[in-house]
Amino acid sequence: MRIRAETTSPIKKRTSVLCAFCFEDANLAIGLDKLNKKIDQTISQSIKEMNGEKGKISIIHSHKEISSDRILIAGLGKKNKLTSDVIRDVTGIITKKIHELKIKEFSIIVPERIPIESDLVISSIVEGANLSLYEFDLFKKEKSANKEPDLMLLTSDKNAQKIIKNYITISDAVRFTRDVANLPPNECPPAKLGEIAKKIANQNKMKCIVFSKNEIKSKGLGGVVAVGQGSKNEPRFIILEYRNGSKEQKPILLVGKAVTFDTGGISLKPGEKMDEMKFDKCGGCTVLGVMKAISELKLSINVVAIIPSVENMPSGDAFRPGDIIKLFNGKTAEILNTDAEGRLILADGLAYGIKHYQPSSVMDFATLTGACIVALGTNVAGIVSNNTKLASKIKTASAKTSEEVWELPINDDYMDMVKSKVADIKNIGIGRAAGTITAAAFLANSVGNVPWVHFDIAGTAWIQPSTKNKSYNSHGATGFGVRLVVNYLMNQR
Numbered sequence: 001m002r003i004r005a006e007t008t009s010p011i012k013k014r015t016s017v018l019c020a021f022c023f024e025d026a027n028l029a030i031g032l033d034k035l036n037k038k039i040d041q042t043i044s045q046s047i048k049e050m051n052g053e054k055g056k057i058s059i060i061h062s063h064k065e066i067s068s069d070r071i072l073i074a075g076l077g078k079k080n081k082l083t084s085d086v087i088r089d090v091t092g093i094i095t096k097k098i099h100e101l102k103i104k105e106f107s108i109i110v111p112e113r114i115p116i117e118s119d120l121v122i123s124s125i126v127e128g129a130n131l132s133l134y135e136f137d138l139f140k141k142e143k144s145a146n147k148e149p150d151l152m153l154l155t156s157d158k159n160a161q162k163i164i165k166n167y168i169t170i171s172d173a174v175r176f177t178r179d180v181a182n183l184p185p186n187e188c189p190p191a192k193l194g195e196i197a198k199k200i201a202n203q204n205k206m207k208c209i210v211f212s213k214n215e216i217k218s219k220g221l222g223g224v225v226a227v228g229q230g231s232k233n234e235p236r237f238i239i240l241e242y243r244n245g246s247k248e249q250k251p252i253l254l255v256g257k258a259v260t261f262d263t264g265g266i267s268l269k270p271g272e273k274m275d276e277m278k279f280d281k282c283g284g285c286t287v288l289g290v291m292k293a294i295s296e297l298k299l300s301i302n303v304v305a306i307i308p309s310v311e312n313m314p315s316g317d318a319f320r321p322g323d324i325i326k327l328f329n330g331k332t333a334e335i336l337n338t339d340a341e342g343r344l345i346l347a348d349g350l351a352y353g354i355k356h357y358q359p360s361s362v363m364d365f366a367t368l369t370g371a372c373i374v375a376l377g378t379n380v381a382g383i384v385s386n387n388t389k390l391a392s393k394i395k396t397a398s399a400k401t402s403e404e405v406w407e408l409p410i411n412d413d414y415m416d417m418v419k420s421k422v423a424d425i426k427n428i429g430i431g432r433a434a435g436t437i438t439a440a441a442f443l444a445n446s447v448g449n450v451p452w453v454h455f456d457i458a459g460t461a462w463i464q465p466s467t468k469n470k471s472y473n474s475h476g477a478t479g480f481g482v483r484l485v486v487n488y489l490m491n492q493r
Contacts, residue, residue: 001130003151003168005122005160010109011066013154017059017106018068019094021087023079024052031109031154032071039065043073050075054086055093055471068107072097084116084124085402085470091128092471098149099133110155118157120400123167125153127483130171131472136182169296170486174479176200177289181282181461181477185261189233190309193258193281197238197288197307204242204295211237221308221352222326223333223344228310230265230318237349238284238307240291244300251302252492253359254291254485255349257342257366258284258309265312265338266320280342282461282477283365284309289482294489301492306353308345312338324423328352329446332423340427342368343442351446361390361451364443365481367458371435378459378467380404381480384440387451394453397488403480405455414441457481 010018010032020029027044039062046058054077061070074090076082091108098106108129110121129151137143153160180188180196194210201208213234216224221237228235238258243251259280263269269277284307291305319325323335325344329351333344346364353359372382383405385391391407398405414434418441420426425445429438440454460480463473 001133001148001151001168003126003129003153003164005153005155005157005164007156008154010154013107013152014067015105015107015152016068016103017070017072017098018066019072019074019106019108021074021076021090021109021111022047022052023076026052029073030111030114039071043071046073053077055090057093057097082115083402084120084400087116087121088124088128088402089471091125092132095129095132095149095151096471099146102146103149104147105150105152107152107154110153110157110160112156119159119163122153122155122157122160122163126164126167127171128472130168131174134175134178134474136179136474136476138179139184166297170293170483173289173293173296173486174482176292177285177479177482178477180288181279181285181479183278185278185311188260188281189311190228190236190258190260191234193260193284193307193309194236194238197240200288200292201240204292206291206295207241209239219328219352220326221328221348223328223348224308224310226319226323226325226335227259227265227312227341227344230315231311231313233260233311235308235310238309240305242291242295242303244298245302249302250360251304251357252489253353253357253362254287254303254305255346255353255362255364256284256287256305256307257281257346257364257368258307259342259345260309260311262312262339262341263314265318265341266314267337267339268314269339276462279462279477280367281309282367282457285477286365286457286479286481286485289479290485290489293482293486297486297490299489301489303489304353304357304359306349308349310341310345312341327446331425331445334420334423334426336426336428340439342366343427343439346443347446350443354447354450359450361387362447363453363455363485365455365457367461368456369436369439369458371432372456373459375408375436376406376459378464380406381460382436382456383407383453384410384437384456385453386410386444386447386449387453390451390453393488394484397484400487401483403460403484408437408440410437410440410444414438415444418442455481
């Protein structure tokens with residue numbers, strides 16, 4: 001989507017549709033007042049009828065009273081409840097309506113003198129517009145011929161064009177993440193994910209290493225070997241290195257779970273909704289999207305991404321409940337449930353990355369536990385951390401991007417719940433208690449004292465029946481976490 005900034009006065013702007021926001025119980029649209037008596041009365045009546053209700057829109061024909069052909073007024077709801085996500089969501093509603101009407105270009109008046117800083121307003125408009133028109137139609141014979149419209153932002157902010165450029169890059173990375181996450185399992189085995197990683201590395205001057213099955217085994221990545229051994233689609237261990245900071249600067253490590261399809265293995269899942277297990281690679285896809293964004297933004301930092309990728313299948317070669325395997329960190333793990341496989345490959349990814357790259361901090365991302373959905377639903381991701389300062393920074397970024405997180409505790413009691421009687425640790429806790437936290441406790445055995453945040457995105461990675469409707473999300477993968485992590489990394493220079 002093409003988006004540009006312009007300082008033209010709204011009354012003089014030649015455009016197919018001039019869009020402005022308004023609040024509940026207001027008489028005027030923000031930034032659109034004193035046009036002329038006739039059109040002002042029409043706008044005022046329109047606002048009165050819609051009452052500025054959030055998401056409500058009204059389109060008025062100008063009848064050549066002003067330079068624009070039409071005026072669109074969009075409600076933001078109550079002023080005291082305004083957030084950047086309201087702007088993001090309402091912008092998406094506007095953009096979808098423009099697209100539906102097959103209008104080729106439109107303009108939005110960027111609201112000023114509201115209780116949100118200008119850069120956040122502009123970035124939210126860009127994200128809402130660019131993400132709202134996303135559609136996964138790769139496998140459809142008939143694709144929409146309706147092109148995405150061009151958008152002009154009317155603003156006095158001198159940094160607007162730079163902000164627009166940055167947030168088109170970020171929202172495009174979210175769209176990329178959705179594209180990869182939405183790929184069906186027959187089109188995206190672990191080897192394909194490795195190819196995708198190599199492609200974005202070549203395009204953005206990053207180093208990419210992809211370990212084959214034999215290399216994974218020879219390097220002692222026992223968790224990846226075990227989970228991947230039941231499938232004819234061999235595992236891959238993907239490493240991306242982005243280095244644009246000083247040589248002395250320790251990298252930030254990102255680790256993403258990428259189970260390209262999860263049957264549960266021998267501990268077979270129920271058949272209902274098993275098709276959604278193509279989304280079990282979303283943690284890895286999030287990491288790919290982050291790496292794409294930061295490399296295109298050319299952030300002055302060092303970041304290493306590790307994506308262990310497997311297909312978890314039942315077969316004569318599959319790992320079994322009762323098996324004891326040796327992880328990369330040297331600890332043995334008793335397997336009590338083969339559907340608790342993500343923590344095994346993540347443990348290897350975390351331990352390998354920490355040993356070989358000595359990172360300053362670590363973040364991992366995984367559609368890890370159904371327990372997280374039970375605890376937090378499908379609109380909030382769970383986080384677990386061993387570092388208060390790092391967790392606080394993640395929450396700050398979360399507030400900026402409206403990708404909500406909730407921190408869950410971890411202590412020695414939870415660590416004890418994953419101790420095994422026959423091995424060092426076991427891959428599930430005690431019954432159904434604290435399932436999300438015990439999964440994180442398993443991972444903590446590979447982290448040590450390195451500042452670490454674990455994201456359980458099982459509820460937020462794709463649209464589920466209880467997911468809150470937002471105009472900038474569509475059916476399938478959401479790309480949750482990309483905007484949040486990039487926001488955090490943009491402030492680490």
